[in-house]
Amino acid sequence: MRTVAAPDLDALCVELAAELIGIVRDRQSEGAVPCIVLTGGSGGAASLAALAAHPDRDAVDWSRVRFLWGDERWLPAGDPERNDRLADDTLFAAVGVDPSLVHRVGAAGGDLSLDEAAEEYARLVAGIDRIDVAINGVGPDGHVASLFPGRPEVELVGAEAPAAVAVRESPKPPPERVSLTLPTINRAHRVWLLAAGEGKRNAVGDVVAGRPTPAGLLSGTAETVLWADEAALGTAG
Numbered sequence: 001m002r003t004v005a006a007p008d009l010d011a012l013c014v015e016l017a018a019e020l021i022g023i024v025r026d027r028q029s030e031g032a033v034p035c036i037v038l039t040g041g042s043g044g045a046a047s048l049a050a051l052a053a054h055p056d057r058d059a060v061d062w063s064r065v066r067f068l069w070g071d072e073r074w075l076p077a078g079d080p081e082r083n084d085r086l087a088d089d090t091l092f093a094a095v096g097v098d099p100s101l102v103h104r105v106g107a108a109g110g111d112l113s114l115d116e117a118a119e120e121y122a123r124l125v126a127g128i129d130r131i132d133v134a135i136n137g138v139g140p141d142g143h144v145a146s147l148f149p150g151r152p153e154v155e156l157v158g159a160e161a162p163a164a165v166a167v168r169e170s171p172k173p174p175p176e177r178v179s180l181t182l183p184t185i186n187r188a189h190r191v192w193l194l195a196a197g198e199g200k201r202n203a204v205g206d207v208v209a210g211r212p213t214p215a216g217l218l219s220g221t222a223e224t225v226l227w228a229d230e231a232a233l234g235t236a237g
């Protein structure tokens with residue numbers, strides 16, 4: 001696992017955005033439509049804002065990028081607390097994306113129940129042959145996406161595991177969510193963990209020590225990168 005450190009979240013996300021833009025450009029130069037899994041929370045918001053503001057942003061044809069979410073809160077479409085709303089208000093407001101390549105999880109109050117939306121997302125994600133980069137914010141308890149320590153969804157790891165699952169009674173509000181499962185995140189070519197702030201120090205320590213928290217169980221097929229600021233790493237001066 002490679003670790004990238006920076007003084008704070010904003011500086012970290014400038015570096016993350018530069019590296020992501022480079023990867024997307026390389027894949028597009030090969031004629032591919034790269035697939036990126038976005039995350040929620042403060043890390044998701046900061047990484048998306050950094051992409052939207054990056055000087056090399058327009059070197060990417062964002063209309064030829066496929067977007068998924070590692071998890072989504074079960075809220076009405078357009079709700080400000082939804083993770084896809086973070087993208088709408090930042091990167092998607094700054095660049096032209098192709099809505100047919102932006103794969104949003106169903107929304108509460110729509111035609112599908114939570115379980116139906118999870119099943120629909122699982123089918124969609126299972127049909128995507130390559131995930132280039134999966135960005136995962138790390139929670140203070142070591143959760144990633146909506147996979148929380150000790151919860152049954154973390155145990156969905158066999159070949160028969162669905163690509164996505166409904167989550168109820170989430171310890172992090174809101175209580176209902178849809179989450180990718182670990183094997184789906186881990187089939188990404190590159191799995192990135194994003195953690196900033198002293199509150200993530202224990203979770204980051206578990207990852208560095210190789211302890212089997214959900215974050216510690218993430219591993220990309222080609223690489224795994226821990227993006228962490230000095231406070232989360234415990235290296236602040």
Ligand SMILES: O=C(O)[C@H](O)[C@@H](O)[C@H](O)[C@H](O)COP(=O)(O)O
Nearest residue numbers: 040041042043137138139144145
């Ligand atoms: O829906 C969510 O809340 C996120 O997807 C979740 O997995 C988040 O990435 C972590 O909880 C870290 O969030 P913070 O960066 O805000 O601590």
